Amino acid sequence: SRELHELAPTAEQESLGDFQLRCSEQLSGHDYYRALGETGIQYQPFFQSVTQLWLAGKSVLGELRSPDSLDDEFKTYQLHPAILDGCLQVLGAAIATETKRAGQPGIYIPTRIGDIRVYHRPGAHLWCRARILDEDTNGIVGELRLIDEAGQVAIELQGVRFESLVNGIHGDLEENVDDWLYELKWQLKEHLIEASS
Numbered sequence: 001s002r003e004l005h006e007l008a009p010t011a012e013q014e015s016l017g018d019f020q021l022r023c024s025e026q027l028s029g030h031d032y033y034r035a036l037g038e039t040g041i042q043y044q045p046f047f048q049s050v051t052q053l054w055l056a057g058k059s060v061l062g063e064l065r066s067p068d069s070l071d072d073e074f075k076t077y078q079l080h081p082a083i084l085d086g087c088l089q090v091l092g093a094a095i096a097t098e099t100k101r102a103g104q105p106g107i108y109i110p111t112r113i114g115d116i117r118v119y120h121r122p123g124a125h126l127w128c129r130a131r132i133l134d135e136d137t138n139g140i141v142g143e144l145r146l147i148d149e150a151g152q153v154a155i156e157l158q159g160v161r162f163e164s165l166v167n168g169i170h171g172d173l174e175e176n177v178d179d180w181l182y183e184l185k186w187q188l189k190e191h192l193i194e195a196s197s
Helices: 016-022 029-038 068-074 081-101 165-175
Strands: 025-028 050-056 059-065 108-118 125-135 139-147 153-164
Touching: 016 050, 016 059, 016 125, 025 029, 029 050, 050 081, 059 081, 081 108, 081 125, 081 139, 081 153, 108 139, 153 165
Parallel strands: none
Antiparallel strands: 025 050, 050 059, 059 125, 108 153, 125 139, 139 153
């Protein structure tokens, strides 16, 4: 398990309510997962923790709830994998909105997290503020803040990189396909007969 950073969490400059009011689009978790399914990305119920999204350009607010089946298991983690995945899904929504607006839609997947800062253990009902910080030809970098019901930042993820499956990762696969695939090749071996004494 990762050690807790002895740092003060970054203060939120804008309340969650104010952010919701200025958002141009709101999307239910059900509609979000249905839209993902239409692009070929399927999440099983265990990983469908986003219940609502508020979109404002390069920033997104997501409401997250852990699945009921996690109640006993949730306490054993600083950050449960299903909640971490939900956070990445919220940033993914910002990326999908921005790339669609720029006329470059595609599938982007998370490939790197620069730093995770845990200030306190979050509960089962959380808010995730995500925003895009930088873009290049193959990838997008953003940051996430996981906020508890009291409005306190519980966890921050910085330097979160998503890469294009088509231009970035897929391109690397095509260039180095021999490094990614195995070939079964039989070789003849001389059969040794042992003489019995």
